[in-house]
Amino acid sequence: MPSSNVTAERFAKPFRLRQERVALPFMGVITSALVIVPLLLLVRVSFAPSGALPFAPSTLTLENYATILLDPVTYRLLGNTLIYAGGTVLEALVIAFVLAWISERSDIRGASLIRTFMFISLALPPLAVTFGWILLLNPGNGAINVFIRNMTGIQESPFDIYTMEMMIFISGLVLAPTMYVMLCGVLRNMDPHLESAAEVAGSDRLAVLWHVTLPLIAPGLLSVVVYASMLMVQVFDTPLVIGLTAGVPVLSTRIYTLSSPEGALPQYGLAAAFGVFLLALAMVLMWGYFRAVGVSEKFHVVTGRGFRPRKVKLGRWRYAAILFVIAYFGLILPPLLALLWTSLLRFYEVPSFEALRQLTLANYQSVIGLSVVKRAVGNTLVLMLSTATISMVLASIISWYSIRRQTRWTRCLDALAFTPMAVPGIVMGVAVLLAYIHTPLYGTIWIIVLAQVTVSLPFGTRTMNGALVQIHKDLENAAAVSGATWMTSLRTIALPLLLPHFLNGWLWTVAHSMRDLTIPFLLRTTDNVVISPTLLQLWNTPNYPGASALAILMIFALMALVVPVQIFLVRREGRR
Numbered sequence: 001m002p003s004s005n006v007t008a009e010r011f012a013k014p015f016r017l018r019q020e021r022v023a024l025p026f027m028g029v030i031t032s033a034l035v036i037v038p039l040l041l042l043v044r045v046s047f048a049p050s051g052a053l054p055f056a057p058s059t060l061t062l063e064n065y066a067t068i069l070l071d072p073v074t075y076r077l078l079g080n081t082l083i084y085a086g087g088t089v090l091e092a093l094v095i096a097f098v099l100a101w102i103s104e105r106s107d108i109r110g111a112s113l114i115r116t117f118m119f120i121s122l123a124l125p126p127l128a129v130t131f132g133w134i135l136l137l138n139p140g141n142g143a144i145n146v147f148i149r150n151m152t153g154i155q156e157s158p159f160d161i162y163t164m165e166m167m168i169f170i171s172g173l174v175l176a177p178t179m180y181v182m183l184c185g186v187l188r189n190m191d192p193h194l195e196s197a198a199e200v201a202g203s204d205r206l207a208v209l210w211h212v213t214l215p216l217i218a219p220g221l222l223s224v225v226v227y228a229s230m231l232m233v234q235v236f237d238t239p240l241v242i243g244l245t246a247g248v249p250v251l252s253t254r255i256y257t258l259s260s261p262e263g264a265l266p267q268y269g270l271a272a273a274f275g276v277f278l279l280a281l282a283m284v285l286m287w288g289y290f291r292a293v294g295v296s297e298k299f300h301v302v303t304g305r306g307f308r309p310r311k312v313k314l315g316r317w318r319y320a321a322i323l324f325v326i327a328y329f330g331l332i333l334p335p336l337l338a339l340l341w342t343s344l345l346r347f348y349e350v351p352s353f354e355a356l357r358q359l360t361l362a363n364y365q366s367v368i369g370l371s372v373v374k375r376a377v378g379n380t381l382v383l384m385l386s387t388a389t390i391s392m393v394l395a396s397i398i399s400w401y402s403i404r405r406q407t408r409w410t411r412c413l414d415a416l417a418f419t420p421m422a423v424p425g426i427v428m429g430v431a432v433l434l435a436y437i438h439t440p441l442y443g444t445i446w447i448i449v450l451a452q453v454t455v456s457l458p459f460g461t462r463t464m465n466g467a468l469v470q471i472h473k474d475l476e477n478a479a480a481v482s483g484a485t486w487m488t489s490l491r492t493i494a495l496p497l498l499l500p501h502f503l504n505g506w507l508w509t510v511a512h513s514m515r516d517l518t519i520p521f522l523l524r525t526t527d528n529v530v531i532s533p534t535l536l537q538l539w540n541t542p543n544y545p546g547a548s549a550l551a552i553l554m555i556f557a558l559m560a561l562v563v564p565v566q567i568f569l570v571r572r573e574g575r576r
Contacts, residue, residue, distance in 0.1 A: 034454045036430035046272035063275035081250040085232035091172030096179035104187040107311045121177040122561040125515035126237045128551040132335020137161040162246035233422030236518040276429040286422040343548035357428040361550040376534040387452040395460025421458040429522035443525040463505040
C-alpha cells in the first residue's frame, strides 16, 4: 500500500505542473539575459579592432590580446594585483583567525560583543574608510603626520598613504570582518574530542593547536582564503583612490581607465580584452575555491552527537587577547573619527583645541541641499530596494527549482545563477555597459539595477538553497492536494517559512548596493548618479568637509539597517 508521502506527491503533481513548466523556461531566459548575454558581448568586443566602436561592423582580430600579452605593463599590472590581493588576504587572515579563535574557542568575557562589533564592521563602506585614512596619513597635512612632526621636530612625514603597503594595510582591515564571519563557522563546528584526546596524551596547548586544530580546519581555512582572494582580485575602491595616485595600478583600475578615459575616446576593445583576462584569473580562483570546499568534505568532524566547542582557558594570555581585540578596533575607529571631525569644519584643519570653536553642522545642511545629492539619494533608494527585492525573488525561485526539482535543467539554472561569483564587478560593469549602450536603459538607474541584480544572484541563491534544504516538501504537497496552485503554495507556504533567510539576504543586498562603487561609478551619468560616485565626486572637487559629511550620513544609514538585525541575531544565538 503506498505511503501517505507518495500519495500526496501523486495528487500534488497535476496542480502545479502547468505553472512549473511555464516558470522554469521563463527563469532560464531571465537568468541567461542577466548573465550570459553581457559576457558574450564582452568577449565579442574583445575581438574588435583597436579604436572600433562596440558592435560596429568589423572583422574579428586578436590585436587586443596581442597588445596585452606583448606589453610589459600587463605583467606589472598582474604582479601588482597578486601582491595587493595576497598581502591583503594574509593580513586579514591573521586578524580574522585570532579574533575568531578568541571569540569562539576561548573563555574570554564579552565574546558576543566582539561578534556584534565585527558584524557591524561589515557595513562600513571601504571608500569612506579609505578617505578617513587619507585624512590621517596624507603626507602633507594628515593629522597623524602633523602631530608626529610637531612632537619630534622632524621635517619629513613618517607615513605616506600613497603606497602599496598602505593599500594592503587599509584593505586588510576592511576585509577582516568578512573573513571573521566565515572562520567563526569553521571553528564553531569543530568537535573538540580530538583536541581533548591530544591533551590527555600529554600535548600542551600550542602543540594541540599546531598538530590537531590547524590540520583539521585547514581545508575550511583554505576555502576562506581562496574566496577572499577572489574578492580582492576584483576590488576597485581603494586601488582607485590610493593606487592611481601612488602609481600602483592594478587590473581593475586599468580596465576602468580604458573604458572611461578623461579627455580621450574609450578603448572598449582593449578594456574588454583586459576584462576577459581578469575573468580568466577569477575563474582559476573559483576553481580553487570549489576544490578547497570539496576537500573540506573529507574533514568533517561534526557528528550526529551533540557537542559544544571546548572553551580554552586563557589564563595569563587573557590580557594579550584583550589587547589584540582593542588594537584591531582601535585601528577601525580613527578613520571614522577623522571623517566626523572633518565633517564638522567649514575647511579642513588638523584636530586642535582652537579648531573646537569652529565646529558646525553647516556641512550636513549644505550637502543635503545639493541637487546632485538629492538626485543621488533618490536614485540610491530605487537602486537598493529594487536590487534587493528583484534579486532575492529571483534567487528564491531559482533555489526552489534547484532543491525541489533536481534535474539537469535545474542544475544548469543553479550553476548559471552562481556564475557571476567568478565575474569581477568591474568586468560585469563593462559587460553591461556594452550590452545596453544602444538601448533606452543606458543612462538610467535601471541599467545599474540590472548589473547589481546579476552580481547579487550568487549570494541570494546560496542563502536560499541552504534554507530550503531544511524545509520538507510535504508541506507544499499538502497545500497542492488542498487545491492550491504552485504559485500559491510557494507564496503561502515556502516563503513565510523562508522569511528570516529572505530578509537576511535582502538586507545584505541593500547594504552592498548602497556601499558599492564599482558598477555605479562605471555606469554613471548625470541622471543615474547614486551616493557612492557622488561621495567620490565631492572628494575629488575637492570638498573634504562635504565629502566627510556625506560619508558619515552614509555610514549612519547603513548602521541603522544592519545594527538592529545583527544585535537581534546575536542575542537569539546566545539564547540557544
